[in-house]
Amino acid sequence: MEELRVVILVFISTVLINNFILVKFLGICPFLGVSKQVETAFSMGMATTFVMTLTAAATWLINTYILEALNLPFLRYVSFIIVIASLVQFVEMFIKKSSPVLYKALGIFLPLITTNCAILGLALLIPLNGYNFITSVVFGLGAGIGFTLAIVLMAGLRERLEFSDVPKTLQGVPITLIIAGLMAMAFMGFSGLISI
Amino acid sequence: MVKKLLKDFKNGLWRENPIIVLVIGMCPTLAVTNTVENGLAMGIATSFVLLSSEIVISMFKKYIPNNVRIPSFILIIATFVTFTDYFLKAFFPDIAASLSLFIPLIVVNCLILGRQEAFASKNPTHRAIADALGMGLGFTWVLVLLSAVREFFGMGSIFGFELLGSWYEPMVIMVLPAGAFITLGILVGLMNVIKRRGN
Numbered sequence: 001m002e003e004l005r006v007v008i009l010v011f012i013s014t015v016l017i018n019n020f021i022l023v024k025f026l027g028i029c030p031f032l033g034v035s036k037q038v039e040t041a042f043s044m045g046m047a048t049t050f051v052m053t054l055t056a057a058a059t060w061l062i063n064t065y066i067l068e069a070l071n072l073p074f075l076r077y078v079s080f081i082i083v084i085a086s087l088v089q090f091v092e093m094f095i096k097k098s099s100p101v102l103y104k105a106l107g108i109f110l111p112l113i114t115t116n117c118a119i120l121g122l123a124l125l126i127p128l129n130g131y132n133f134i135t136s137v138v139f140g141l142g143a144g145i146g147f148t149l150a151i152v153l154m155a156g157l158r159e160r161l162e163f164s165d166v167p168k169t170l171q172g173v174p175i176t177l178i179i180a181g182l183m184a185m186a187f188m189g190f191s192g193l194i195s196i
Numbered sequence: 197m198v199k200k201l202l203k204d205f206k207n208g209l210w211r212e213n214p215i216i217v218l219v220i221g222m223c224p225t226l227a228v229t230n231t232v233e234n235g236l237a238m239g240i241a242t243s244f245v246l247l248s249s250e251i252v253i254s255m256f257k258k259y260i261p262n263n264v265r266i267p268s269f270i271l272i273i274a275t276f277v278t279f280t281d282y283f284l285k286a287f288f289p290d291i292a293a294s295l296s297l298f299i300p301l302i303v304v305n306c307l308i309l310g311r312q313e314a315f316a317s318k319n320p321t322h323r324a325i326a327d328a329l330g331m332g333l334g335f336t337w338v339l340v341l342l343s344a345v346r347e348f349f350g351m352g353s354i355f356g357f358e359l360l361g362s363w364y365e366p367m368v369i370m371v372l373p374a375g376a377f378i379t380l381g382i383l384v385g386l387m388n389v390i391k392r393r394g395n
Contacts, residue, residue, distance in 0.1 A: 026223060029306055081303055121301055124297055178378050
């Protein structure tokens with residue numbers, strides 16, 4: 001029972017309280033780059049969630065049974081990035097086969113998931129937090145859902161922004177950053193929701 | 197020759213500044229700029245990795261097969277990042293602790309991989325060095341400016357020196373995530389105004 005409680009708390013806290021984008025600043029590039037339309041943002045979020053969950057599982061196994069067992073912590077960054085790059089390649093092949101339309105919509109941002117710092121950040125946070133296997137996978141899933149939540153909300157706001165009168169100086173990147181700041185403020189309201 | 201190198205160097209400072217013009221490398225920009233010390237350390241660490249990987253890649257570009265160039269670049273970058281991480285942990289443990297996760301995350305900083313792809317893999321070593329120095333400096337000055345604004349309003353100090361007296365009520369929001377987004381948004385907006393005036 002205790003185990004289940006921890007897993008649920010980890011999940012809620014990763015989605016809302018320690019949101020990867022708005023609180024931890026991980027994954028800002030796709031957050032600013034792919035948040036123009038709700039639909040694309042949602043697919044991007046789903047692809048990232050999938051890669052994150054697999055990454056959490058794969059890097060936990062590698063870290064525990066290879067890197068720590070053989071005392072090779074200095075190979076951590078190099079080996080993690082290789083695992084992530086191969087997983088992204090795998091997801092890319094899968095999407096290309098199953099949904100060519102989605103493949104086209106995501107375009108360049110699909111291979112760029114490799115350099116999404118949220119993924120490597122996730123892989124590095126797991127040994128730092130000392131999670132076990134199940135908790136790590138849930139942590140990866142929660143991080144992905146939190147990412148999707150933030151990017152879809154942002155896309156919704158930006159679709160509305162098209163029809164509003166933004167001062168010329170702030171058009172484009174500046175107004176997007178300021179909106180992100182306001183969203184981060186709103187997410188601060190979740191802190192203190194639960195404590196582990 | 198020298199003129200050309202100078203042009204490569206100046207490119208990153210303003211005209212193609214990585215943060216305010218190209219808007220890449222956002223995660224460390226926003227995350228570690230809560231104090232000037234952190235911002236400066238992050239800028240120097242990133243510049244070091246950028247410079248060393250641009251040198252290596254521009255020297256070995258003929259031997260790296262085109263199909264696997266991106267993975268090769270990332271491995272070279274990851275090696276230098278591991279080096280930087282261990283160096284900081286050994287000599288500057290305080291800075292390493294406060295930057296924590298964001299040192300290893302230099303591996304996936306789009307700025308570094310982007311410059312390898314756009315510049316180092318196409319140009320000779322001496323030009324790559326000029327480009328890396330310019331881009332590194334361009335990244336660092338924006339980081340320092342951003343962190344100075346945030347530290348000044350958020351804590352009333354710069355570089356840890358108390359500038360404003362006890363009468364000043366710190367705007368805590370400035371050192372929190374929300375403040376980072378808003379400050380950078382306003383800063384990019386200001387740069388747009390300056391650029392328009394210039395034209």
